[in-house]
Amino acid sequence: MRLFDYNRAPNPRRVRIFIAEKGLKIPLVKVDLMRMQQLSPEFRQINPGATLPVLETDDGSYISESLAICHYLEDLHPEPNLLGSSRAEKAQVIMWNNIAEQGMDAAAEVLRNISPGFRGHALPGPAPIEQIPALVERGQTRVNQFFDRIEQQLKNNAYLAGENYSFADITLMATTEFADWVETHAYKTRPALQRWYTEVTARPAANA
Numbered sequence: 001m002r003l004f005d006y007n008r009a010p011n012p013r014r015v016r017i018f019i020a021e022k023g024l025k026i027p028l029v030k031v032d033l034m035r036m037q038q039l040s041p042e043f044r045q046i047n048p049g050a051t052l053p054v055l056e057t058d059d060g061s062y063i064s065e066s067l068a069i070c071h072y073l074e075d076l077h078p079e080p081n082l083l084g085s086s087r088a089e090k091a092q093v094i095m096w097n098n099i100a101e102q103g104m105d106a107a108a109e110v111l112r113n114i115s116p117g118f119r120g121h122a123l124p125g126p127a128p129i130e131q132i133p134a135l136v137e138r139g140q141t142r143v144n145q146f147f148d149r150i151e152q153q154l155k156n157n158a159y160l161a162g163e164n165y166s167f168a169d170i171t172l173m174a175t176t177e178f179a180d181w182v183e184t185h186a187y188k189t190r191p192a193l194q195r196w197y198t199e200v201t202a203r204p205a206a207n208a
């Protein structure tokens with residue numbers, strides 16, 4: 001098994017944390033997003049969507065999309081459980097993971113429409129897409145609304161999907177740090193998020 005990865009990108013990061021939480025060792029293959037290696041013909045054979053992360057399984061198939069990769073790994077290595085135990089908890093983990101991804105999308109909307117580095121590449125994928133500057137403000141509004149919703153949830157729950165640490169927390173950690181790239185610093189004004197962030201970033205796997 002191998003993971004196609006880039007160390008600074010938030011989606012590969014959440015899969016690396018998941019792998020570290022499981023205590024697994026999976027070799028990493030660097031695909032340099034700064035050099036646009038994801039758009040190379042070789043990598044597009046692996047993932048036509050031209051995104052990271054991608055897991056190459058032992059039977060030589062490729063899985064893209066972070067949740068799909070983590071689902072595959074959880075099936076192979078059920079403990080420690082990170083995608084929920086009971087039927088209800090599984091649903092909560094997927095639900096809050098998807099919500100946390102919406103926060104990542106909102107931060108990406110800001111970054112990808114403001115940063116000169118994303119000119120002509122405002123969305124991931126092989127096709128050129130121009131930036132729309134008006135989306136920056138909308139994205140900032142979405143980011144703030146997102147963290148307000150998260151703050152309410154974390155006021156009443158130890159972790160994002162309830163009592164147990166899960167993949168939803170991993171996605172939220174990656175989202176929170178990614179949002180810092182657009183200068184949100186969401187936890188500074190949201191005490192429950194700050195409490196949660198201090199706790200989850202103290203876990204050894206958070207450095208993966």
Ligand SMILES: N[C@@H](CCC(=O)N[C@@H](CS)C(=O)NCC(=O)O)C(=O)O
Nearest residue numbers: 009010011051052053065066124125
């Ligand atoms: N929904 C995908 C998102 C993957 C994604 O957008 N990855 C980013 C890095 S965080 C990427 O590969 N971007 C390539 C690009 O911008 O061209 C997932 O869950 O893994």
